[in-house]
Amino acid sequence: MNSSVAVEWKAVCKVSDVLPGTGVGVRLPAGQAALFCTRNGQFYALDNMDPFSHANVLSRGILGSIGDRKVVASPIYKQHFDLETGQCIEDETVSLNVYPVRVEGDVIEVAMSAAH
Amino acid sequence: MAKQQLLLIGHGMVGQRYLESLVAQGGRDQFDVTVLCEEPLPAYDRVGLTSYFSGKTADDLSLVPQGFFEEHGITLKLKTRADSIDRAAKTVTTNTGETLAYDKLVLATGSYPFVPPIPGNDRDNCFVYRTIDDLDAMIAASKGGKVGAVVGGGLLGLEAAKALHDLGLETHVVEFAPRLMAVQVDDFGGGLLKDKIQELGVTVHTSTGTQEIIDGESCKHRMVFGEDKHLETDLIVFSAGIRPQDALGRACELELGERGGIVVNDHCVTSDEDVYAIGEVALWNGRIFGLVAPGYQMAEIAAEHLMGKAEKAFQGADMSTKLKLMGVDVASIGDAHGNTPGCRSTVFMDQTAGIYKKAVVSECGKKLLGAVLVGDAADYGNLLQLCLNEMDLPGDPAALVAPVSDGAPLLGADALPDTAQICSCNNVSKGDLCAAIDGGCMTVGDLKACTNAAGTCGGCAALVKQVLDSELEKRGVEVNNHVCEHFPYSREEIYHLVRVGQITTFDQLLEKHGSGDGCDICKPTVANVLASCWNDWVLNKPHAGLQDTNDYFMGNMQRDGTYSIVPRVAGGEITPDKLIVLGEVAKKYDLYTKITGGQRVDLFGARVDQLPEIWKILVEAGFETGHAYGKSVRTVKSCVGSTWCRYGVKDSVGTAIQIEERYKGLRSPHKLKFAVSGCTRECAEAQSKDVGVIATEKGWNLYVCGNGGMRPRHADLFASDLSDEELIKYTDRFLMFYIKTADRLQRTSVWMENLEGGLDYLKDVIINDSLGIGEELEAQMKHIIGTYQCEWKTAIEDKEAVKRFKHFVNDDANDDNLQYVRERGQRRPAYEHERIETVQEA
Numbered sequence: 001m002n003s004s005v006a007v008e009w010k011a012v013c014k015v016s017d018v019l020p021g022t023g024v025g026v027r028l029p030a031g032q033a034a035l036f037c038t039r040n041g042q043f044y045a046l047d048n049m050d051p052f053s054h055a056n057v058l059s060r061g062i063l064g065s066i067g068d069r070k071v072v073a074s075p076i077y078k079q080h081f082d083l084e085t086g087q088c089i090e091d092e093t094v095s096l097n098v099y100p101v102r103v104e105g106d107v108i109e110v111a112m113s114a115a116h
Numbered sequence: 117m118a119k120q121q122l123l124l125i126g127h128g129m130v131g132q133r134y135l136e137s138l139v140a141q142g143g144r145d146q147f148d149v150t151v152l153c154e155e156p157l158p159a160y161d162r163v164g165l166t167s168y169f170s171g172k173t174a175d176d177l178s179l180v181p182q183g184f185f186e187e188h189g190i191t192l193k194l195k196t197r198a199d200s201i202d203r204a205a206k207t208v209t210t211n212t213g214e215t216l217a218y219d220k221l222v223l224a225t226g227s228y229p230f231v232p233p234i235p236g237n238d239r240d241n242c243f244v245y246r247t248i249d250d251l252d253a254m255i256a257a258s259k260g261g262k263v264g265a266v267v268g269g270g271l272l273g274l275e276a277a278k279a280l281h282d283l284g285l286e287t288h289v290v291e292f293a294p295r296l297m298a299v300q301v302d303d304f305g306g307g308l309l310k311d312k313i314q315e316l317g318v319t320v321h322t323s324t325g326t327q328e329i330i331d332g333e334s335c336k337h338r339m340v341f342g343e344d345k346h347l348e349t350d351l352i353v354f355s356a357g358i359r360p361q362d363a364l365g366r367a368c369e370l371e372l373g374e375r376g377g378i379v380v381n382d383h384c385v386t387s388d389e390d391v392y393a394i395g396e397v398a399l400w401n402g403r404i405f406g407l408v409a410p411g412y413q414m415a416e417i418a419a420e421h422l423m424g425k426a427e428k429a430f431q432g433a434d435m436s437t438k439l440k441l442m443g444v445d446v447a448s449i450g451d452a453h454g455n456t457p458g459c460r461s462t463v464f465m466d467q468t469a470g471i472y473k474k475a476v477v478s479e480c481g482k483k484l485l486g487a488v489l490v491g492d493a494a495d496y497g498n499l500l501q502l503c504l505n506e507m508d509l510p511g512d513p514a515a516l517v518a519p520v521s522d523g524a525p526l527l528g529a530d531a532l533p534d535t536a537q538i539c540s541c542n543n544v545s546k547g548d549l550c551a552a553i554d555g556g557c558m559t560v561g562d563l564k565a566c567t568n569a570a571g572t573c574g575g576c577a578a579l580v581k582q583v584l585d586s587e588l589e590k591r592g593v594e595v596n597n598h599v600c601e602h603f604p605y606s607r608e609e610i611y612h613l614v615r616v617g618q619i620t621t622f623d624q625l626l627e628k629h630g631s632g633d634g635c636d637i638c639k640p641t642v643a644n645v646l647a648s649c650w651n652d653w654v655l656n657k658p659h660a661g662l663q664d665t666n667d668y669f670m671g672n673m674q675r676d677g678t679y680s681i682v683p684r685v686a687g688g689e690i691t692p693d694k695l696i697v698l699g700e701v702a703k704k705y706d707l708y709t710k711i712t713g714g715q716r717v718d719l720f721g722a723r724v725d726q727l728p729e730i731w732k733i734l735v736e737a738g739f740e741t742g743h744a745y746g747k748s749v750r751t752v753k754s755c756v757g758s759t760w761c762r763y764g765v766k767d768s769v770g771t772a773i774q775i776e777e778r779y780k781g782l783r784s785p786h787k788l789k790f791a792v793s794g795c796t797r798e799c800a801e802a803q804s805k806d807v808g809v810i811a812t813e814k815g816w817n818l819y820v821c822g823n824g825g826m827r828p829r830h831a832d833l834f835a836s837d838l839s840d841e842e843l844i845k846y847t848d849r850f851l852m853f854y855i856k857t858a859d860r861l862q863r864t865s866v867w868m869e870n871l872e873g874g875l876d877y878l879k880d881v882i883i884n885d886s887l888g889i890g891e892e893l894e895a896q897m898k899h900i901i902g903t904y905q906c907e908w909k910t911a912i913e914d915k916e917a918v919k920r921f922k923h924f925v926n927d928d929a930n931d932d933n934l935q936y937v938r939e940r941g942q943r944r945p946a947y948e949h950e951r952i953e954t955v956q957e958a
Contacts, residue, residue, distance in 0.1 A: 012926040021661025024925035032933075035925065039623070039633055039661070049933070054948070055677035056923075056931050060665040064635030066601070073636035075665035075673055080636075 007100060009109040016106070018043070023059040023072065029112055033099050034059035036083060038070060044083040045099035045110050050074045051088075058096075119148045121217055122422075123208055125198045125364065126224035127153035129162055130395035130411035132179050134224060137419035139188050146423075149190045150216060152208075154197040155247055158185075163408055168251050169279045171817055171833045177248070201368040203388055220390055220422060223365060223378060224415070227358035227396040227406070232267065236329030241336060241351040245276040254353065258283040261350025263335050265289075267326060268356035269296040274441045276353045277318050281442070287318045288347055290339065292356075294323045300437060300448035304465060305490040308472045312444045312491065321347070360397045360404055373399040382429035384418035392418045405433055409540045434504060434540070438489075438496045440876075444470075445493035450503045451476050451486035459485055464517040473517035475499070482508050484516065497538075497579035505536050529582035530590075538583060539576045544569040546583055553587045560584060561869040565827070578872060599860060600637040603630045607785060607860040611645050620650055621658040640664045641860050644747055647783035648855045649896075651903040653910050655917050666745035669724055669921070670907055676934055676945035679727060680720040681707070682744035683734050684780060687754045687772035687792075688715025697737040701730055708942045713824075714751030714789065716742060721943060723930055728918045731908045740780070740906040747861070748783045749790070752776040753801070757794025757811065766811035768794030771840075775809070778844070781904050782851065785858040785867075789823070803831045806864040807847055812836070816843045820850060820878075821868040829865040832875050835883060845894065849882045852893035 012026045018037040025048055026033045032048035036059075048056045053076040061072040066089060071080040080089040086096035097114035122143075124131055131151065138149070153159075160177040168177060185192050197211040201221070209215045229244035231237055241257045243250055258264065264280035266273045269291030280287045289296070295306025296313070310320045324341050332338040335348040365378040371387035373379055377399025384392045384400075395411040396404060405411065410433030417428050438447035454461050458479035465472045469491070476486040484502045489495065499516065502509065509516070510531075532538075534547035544567045552566045560581050564570055570577040597606040603625075605613065610625070619625050622642045626634055634642075643662035646652065652659060654667055666672050671679030683698070698717050702709045705726055707719040722730055731741075744750060752775045755761065757768030772792040782788070791802035792809040802808025808819035814837035822831025835846060858867040871877055880886040911917050923931050935951050936943040 010926075017925055019657060019660055019920075025923050025931075027924040027927040027929060032924075032931075053675060053677075054933075055675065056933050057665070057673070057677040060668065060673075060677075062636035062639055062664065063633070063661065064602075064639065065633035066635065067632075070633065071635070076675070076677075078636060 008112040009102065010112050011104070011107050011109050013108055014106050015103060015108060018108070021063055023061065023063070025056065025059040026110055028099070028110065032056050033110060034061075034072070035101065035108065035110060036063055036072060038063055038083075042070075043101040043103065043108060044070070045101050046072070046081060046083065046086050047096040047114075050076055050079075051094050051096070052077050052079055119146060120219035122147035122149045122220045122222070123216055123218040124149065124151045124222045124224060125208065126226055126361075126395075126397075127151050127155075127159050127192065128224060128226050128395070129159055129179060129408050130226070130415050131222075131224040132159035133412045134222060134394060134415035134419055135184075135188075135190060137416045138422070139190075141419060141423045141425075143419065143423055144188055144190075147220070149188075151190060151192045152196045152198050152210060153192060153194050155249070156195050157248060158192060158194065160248065162246075165245075165248070165251065166275045166279050168248065169255075169282045171836045174248055176830075198364055201364055201391075203368050203370075203391070206390065218390075221392070222418065223386075223391065223393040223397055224395050225361040225364065225397045227404075228361050229272075229354060230357045230359050231354045232326070232356050234267075234326050234329060236337075237354065239329055239337060239352075242329070243351065243353045245272060245279075245353050245355050251279070254279065254351065255283065257351045258285055261336065262286060263288070263349040264351050264353070265339060265347060265349040266353045266355055268354065269293070269320065269322065270299065270355065270357065271297060271437070271439065271441070272358075273353075273355035274313070276355045277313075278442045280351075280353065281316070281318055285350070288349065289313070289318060289320045290324050290326060290341075290347070291320070291322045292325050296320065296322065297446065297448075300452060301446065301488045301490060302453060302474065304463070305446075305472050305474065305488045308465070308467070308470060308490045309441070309444060309446060311467075312470055313442055316442050318442070358396065358406055360399065362397055365393065365397070373402065377404050380414075380430075382417075382431070383421040383426055384414050384430060385421065392422070394418050400430055401432065403432070405435070407433070407435060407437065409433060409543070410435075412543065434500075436500055436503070436540075438493050445489065445491060447487070447489040447493040447496040449487040449489075449496070449500050450484075452488045454486065456485050460513075462513050462517055464519070466519075475513055475516040477509070477513045477516075481513060484509060484513075487516070494578070497576055501532055501536055501579070505533060507531065529579065529586045532583075538579055539567075539569040539571075542568040542571055549580065549583050550587055553584065553591070557584075558588070558593075559866075559870055561866045564869060577874065581872065597859060599641055600635055602626065602632045602634050602638050605629065607641060607645070608857050610642065611648070611856055614642075614645050614649050620646065620652070622646070622662050623658065634662075636664070637860075640667070640747075643667070644783045644785070648900070651781075651783075651900050653905060654907055655911060655914075655920075660920075669727060670741060670745055670911065671722065671727060672745045674720060674945070677931065678721050678723050678934065678945075680718050680744075681722055681727070681730060681734075682712065682716050682718050682742040683739035684742040684776070685716045685751075686776040686780070687752055687769050689754075689769050689773060694737060694739070697734070697739070701733055705730060706943060708944055712744075712751075715753050716744070716751060718744070721936075721945075723934070724921050724923055725928075725930060728912050728921050732912050735906070735909050735912060741908040743781060743907075746783060747786055748781065749776075749779045749788045751789060753789070753791040753805070755792075755794050755797075755799035757792075759794075761794060763797060764794035764811070765813055766794055766816070768792040768800065768809075768811060771809065771816075771843075772800075775807075775844075775847070778901060779847075779851065781907075782855075782900055784851070784855050786861050786863045788851070788864070804828065805831060807831075807850070809843065815839055818843060818846060821864040821875075823863050823865050827865075832868075834875075834879065846882055848897040849890055849893045850878075852897050853878075853881060853889075856893070 020037050021039045023036040026035045033045045034048040035045045060075045070083040086098045088094040100111040102109050159179045198208050200209045207215050207217050264285035265288040266277045267290050269289045277289050296309050326339045328340050332348040336350045339347045360377040371379040378393040380393050380398045386393050394414040436449040454476045463474045471491040474488040487499045532546050536546045557563045570580050639662040710718045712718050752772040754768045754772035758764035789805045790807045791800040791805045793800040793802045794811050804822045804824045808831045810817045816838045817836050818834045819831035820834045935946040937946045
């Protein structure tokens with residue numbers, strides 16, 4: 001990670017716009033992300049494109065946990081992706097970009113580019 | 117080299133098995149095969165003949181796989197009887213005047229019913245019980261009569277009595293011997309059986325011989341038993357045993373036994389090396405085998421011998437049997453009468469409960485030689501294995517028949533050797549089951565599909581389950597049916613926890629009974645159970661995140677992430693006006709349009725943001741959601757029935773609509789499909805549905821647990837001639853019992869196959885209310901029906917909910933990744949190779 005480059009944040013919606021336990025699609029300058037709110041109120045963002053179907057649908061996956069890992073399941077072919085790392089659980093060669101998320105007051109901000 | 121001619125005379129159960137065995141060994145490469153069948157129908161399940169009276173059709177009973185003769189190039193000549201055999205010329209002459217040459221001949225002519233030489237036995241309305249033609253004649257004769265009598269109280273005689281009873285006749289059984297089923301059971305067992313059968317309304321006359329049959333006064337016939345004893349009856353069925361159908365062999369001077377039967381060696385070869393005899397016509401070691409299992413063995417051995425493989429030899433067969441006669445369990449094992457010198461018997465009898473059990477044990481007290489069970493034959497499998505494998509008894513012989521107080525099984529499946537035959541109908545050994553388990557079978561249903569074990573009479577189902585459980589455990593497979601890692605419970609247990617604990621949300625359930633955050637397995641399952649119990653709106657906030665995307669957006673997600681829309685078209689009936697609305701919507705939004713298999717219209721390619729506006733139009737036009745996306749009731753398909761059809765006997769469309777309106781929206785462990793046919797032509801294909809209804813002149817026949825798809829299964833006849841009210845009552849109970857007890861994503865067919873006791877058990881629960889839960893199930897269904905709402909109507913009226921139908925939370929734009937290609941006048945998503953690269957924004 002190049003720490004000298006400051007993260008550019010984009011305000012996307014209010015906290016109340018994302019129901020705990022669900023996700024929403026987010027439009028970023030570089031493309032699409034899926035923003036999730038877990039049942040405990042933590043936010044995560046990953047690529048919205050499902051690498052197995054090439055459809056922009058991951059925001060519509062079901063959230064959950066496998067062991068200690070928090071995951072989202074693709075609604076198309078049901079592969080799981082780690083919310084923290086973007087790693088696909090079923091196929092170690094596949095992983096998604098992860099976008100840092102922060103909450104400023106009642107506004108959710110997503111980083112404009114993925115973490116490296 | 118020219119092929120040799122193989123001629124098979126007789127196409128019954130054993131004949132068909134012979135052909136299958138021959139084909140499996142490549143016999144068609146060496147032989148041209150011709151089959152002569154005297155009956156007008158190819159081989160059918162003669163053992164299951166009685167079920168013809170309870171609604172099974174000749175097609176249901178057929179044993180010939182579709183296209184079998186065409187596929188294997190075998191010539192079948194129906195209604196063709198062999199009249200004579202010329203062994204010197206090697207030809208067979210038929211009743212149709214043909215002369216057929218053979219190189220090898222197989223006789224599978226079976227047996228014929230013995231009719232006692234009673235004067236008057238050839239009067240009108242005197243029948244035998246052997247073929248479908250016989251049954252049709254009995255059914256025709258029963259229509260004009262009140263009373264029926266069966267001569268013979270053996271196994272077949274009692275089957276025939278059940279048939280007469282089912283036909284609504286006052287039924288009598290006349291048996292010459294002092295007890296029923298004289299061959300299989302002893303005096304006590306026979307006495308108890310007689311009591312039980314009389315309780316069911318059949319009068320049994322034992323130690324009674326018929327002297328003559330003359331004109332009756334109140335009925336057509338009078339059977340005269342003695343000077344002052346007689347019975348008036350309208351029809352008579354002779355079922356006094358069978359005799360080998362050996363006339364052909366006798367006429368061409370094959371070696372016969374003293375009391376008939378064509379003598380065969382261990383490979384089923386007769387005294388002429390080019391002629392085989394198999395099944396009930398064959399006499400081996402002085403014995404005729406009147407059961408189908410040994411007949412099947414002979415068929416396989418004879419086919420192998422013909423192909424030059426002679427490793428297997430017929431070594432006789434175990435004649436143990438277990439059956440249900442008029443609802444009474446009866447079983448007989450080995451030396452049931454205790455004829456072995458020095459043997460001893462242990463007997464348990466409970467006349468109040470109607471149970472009799474006898475075990476015959478060797479002189480040393482260590483081995484089981486035989487047994488009789490009446491009223492409760494649950495131990496049959498265990499006792500048979502002890503007997504056949506000559507195993508040392510696990511303890512005191514009295515324990516074999518004493519009522520089990522702690523419910524412990526007598527014998528673990530573990531103790532059985534691999535050679536132990538578990539299913540005698542289909543000759544499946546424990547070793548075969550183990551191999552199938554190694555091959556991946558995990559359930560009784562899998563094993564049934566893979567090995568055919570428990571596939572014929574079902575008598576071994578409990579034992580198959582025991583073997584499965586113990587083998588899975590041995591392989592370190594934890595036999596658990598937990599939904600997932602978050603809930604150590606099966607779906608059935610979760611349903612119970614939700615109901616009993618009055619749990620209304622996933623979070624409550626997780627807190628009380630689970631761990632972790634849940635996942636894409638347990639969340640939809642729990643959402644589904646909550647809907648089945650309380651029927652809340654699926655998009656209520658606590659439930660929204662549990663739903664699979666299809667349920668969340670109330671459409672079916674397609675491969676590009678857009679959805680398809682299927683409005684409900686109950687019974688497949690739609691007005692032209694409503695059809696036009698569908699067309700207009702499809703046109704406006706450029707939706708790919710296709711007719712579904714469930715008689716509805718599927719509109720593809722709607723984006724999430726379009727769904728609410730499309731549904732607003734549909735709801736205003738009077739459409740409701742079709743739940744094509746849910747694990748729920750889908751469609752009730754119907755034929756047009758008496759509304760228009762000149763053959764329709766009832767209003768199938770009206771009933772289909774009524775059923776669909778009643779159960780629409782019902783969430784269930786898997787999708788549910790229904791159909792209603794207006795006559796027995798069955799144009800709605802109801803027998804391939806979870807619930808199928810077919811109109812008869814007397815009411816509705818209800819079929820259950822069928823499905824199409826990957827593993828198609830014909831539905832089973834559940835009940836006949838039902839009134840409208842009965843039909844709804846049984847269907848209510850059936851559906852709620854399925855919802856209550858099935859596993860996740862388990863279709864009704866697999867569910868039923870895995871219920872211990874199968875269809876009979878299900879009938880008991882639903883029709884006889886054996887668990888006493890009938891009313892409760894009906895009340896639960898009433899609640900679901902009373903709380904129905906169209907999910908889409910609720911959604912478009914809820915502003916908060918509509919807001920969720922957006923592709924981006926922070927932009928009104930749509931997904932820019934969607935690309936379409938036009939094909940046959942409509943659009944479809946582009947395949948990967950057809951896509952045009954879009955310019956990536958920096």
